Amino acid sequence: MGSANVLASAHGKQPLFSFGVISDVQYADIPDGRSFLGVPRYYRHSIVVLKRAVQMWNDQKNHKFVINLGDIVDGFCPKDQSLNAVTKVVEEFEKFNGPVYHMIGNHCLYNLPRKQLLPLLKIPSIDGRAYYDFSPTPEFRFVVLDGYDISAIGWPQDHPSAIEALKFLQERNPNTEKNSPVGLEGLERRFLMFNGAVGKEQLEWLDGILQEATELKQNVVVCCHLPLDPGASSKEALLWNYDEVMRVIHRYNCVKVCLAGHDHKGGHSIDSHGVQHRVLEAALECPPGTDAYGYIDVYDDKLSLIGFDRMVSTDMQFNPQSDFREKQHQIRL
Numbered sequence: 001m002g003s004a005n006v007l008a009s010a011h012g013k014q015p016l017f018s019f020g021v022i023s024d025v026q027y028a029d030i031p032d033g034r035s036f037l038g039v040p041r042y043y044r045h046s047i048v049v050l051k052r053a054v055q056m057w058n059d060q061k062n063h064k065f066v067i068n069l070g071d072i073v074d075g076f077c078p079k080d081q082s083l084n085a086v087t088k089v090v091e092e093f094e095k096f097n098g099p100v101y102h103m104i105g106n107h108c109l110y111n112l113p114r115k116q117l118l119p120l121l122k123i124p125s126i127d128g129r130a131y132y133d134f135s136p137t138p139e140f141r142f143v144v145l146d147g148y149d150i151s152a153i154g155w156p157q158d159h160p161s162a163i164e165a166l167k168f169l170q171e172r173n174p175n176t177e178k179n180s181p182v183g184l185e186g187l188e189r190r191f192l193m194f195n196g197a198v199g200k201e202q203l204e205w206l207d208g209i210l211q212e213a214t215e216l217k218q219n220v221v222v223c224c225h226l227p228l229d230p231g232a233s234s235k236e237a238l239l240w241n242y243d244e245v246m247r248v249i250h251r252y253n254c255v256k257v258c259l260a261g262h263d264h265k266g267g268h269s270i271d272s273h274g275v276q277h278r279v280l281e282a283a284l285e286c287p288p289g290t291d292a293y294g295y296i297d298v299y300d301d302k303l304s305l306i307g308f309d310r311m312v313s314t315d316m317q318f319n320p321q322s323d324f325r326e327k328q329h330q331i332r333l
C-alpha cells in the first residue's frame, strides 16, 4: 500500500470529521493503453487502487463518508460488459463501512444511460438529472453538481439537453471530431464533446442552496467531475460554463473549496475570491503497485487533503472572504 504524503504545516488540532476521496478509476477488463496524448492508462490495475483505498479508509475507521469524483468505468469497456464493470466497481465502493457519494463522469455515460446508471450509483435524481446536496454536520454542506446536465453524451439524441449541447458545440467547435480542440484558442479549448455544462435550472438550484447555506452559516464544498477553475486544470478539461457557475458561487461567502476530477494529472489553485480548487489525480494512471487516493481532514478553518503516492497532499485554508477582498483592495492601493 502507498504511503501518505505528509503535509509540512502541522495544525495541532483534531479534525471535526474526515472523508475519503478518489477519482477517475475508469476500470475496464482490457489491456493497458494510452490516452490520445500518449499518457499510459492501466485499466485493470485501477480497481486494485480502489480496493487499497477502501481498505485504508476502513482500517483508519474515522472516515464519515467517501466521495468518488466520477468516471468509475472507462469508455473502452466493451459495451456488453458495461453493466458488469459498473456493478463490480460499485461493489468495491460498497465495501466501505459508510456512505459513498458518487457523481457521474463522461466515461460512466459512454457505458450506460442515465436511467440505468443513477440508481446503480444511488444518485438522487429528478428527470435523470444528477445533482444533489448533503450535510454531514450542521456546519458543513456538500454540493454535488451534474456537469453533464447539458451534454451531447448520456441523453437520448432527441432529449432537449442533447439538442442544446450539440447546437452549443456546433457554434463553438469547427472540427468534425468534436473532441478535438484543434484551432480553438485559449479557454475556448474547453468546448469539446467530452465536457458539458450546468443547465439553467441547476444554476437556480445552486443559487438557492448557497443562499440557504449562508443563512445557516455553513461552509460549503462544491464537487463536480469537471473542474471549475482554469488555474487548477487544463483548458481542455473545464466545464463549458465554469464561469457562470463561479459567478453564482462568488455571490456568496460560503463556498470554501471546489473538488473535481477529469483532468487526470491533478491540480490546485486559489481563485480571485479566495476559493480553493483541487482537481484530484486519477487512479487510472497509477502504474501497477502505485496509488492515487486520499482522505480529507475537515477543520473549522481549512480542509487538509492527505494524499497517498501520486495524490499530492494539499492544505486548503478557508478564506474569510470579506478579509480577503479587503486585503486585495489594500494591495491594489
Ligand SMILES: Nc1ccn([C@@H]2O[C@H](COP(=O)(O)O)[C@@H](O)[C@H]2O)c(=O)n1
Binding pocket: 034, 035, 036, 037, 177, 179, 180, 181, 194
Ligand atoms: N488533444 C486531443 C485530445 C483528445 N482528442 C479526442 O478525444 C478523445 C478522448 O481523449 P483521451 O484524452 O481521453 O484519450 C480521443 O480519442 C480523441 O478523439 C483529440 O482529438 N485531441
Ligand SMILES: O=P(O)(O)OC[C@H](O)CO
Binding pocket: 024, 071, 106, 107, 194, 234, 236, 237, 262, 263, 264
Ligand atoms: O477522462 P477522459 O478520458 O475523458 O480524459 C479527459 C481529459 O484528460 C481532459 O483533458
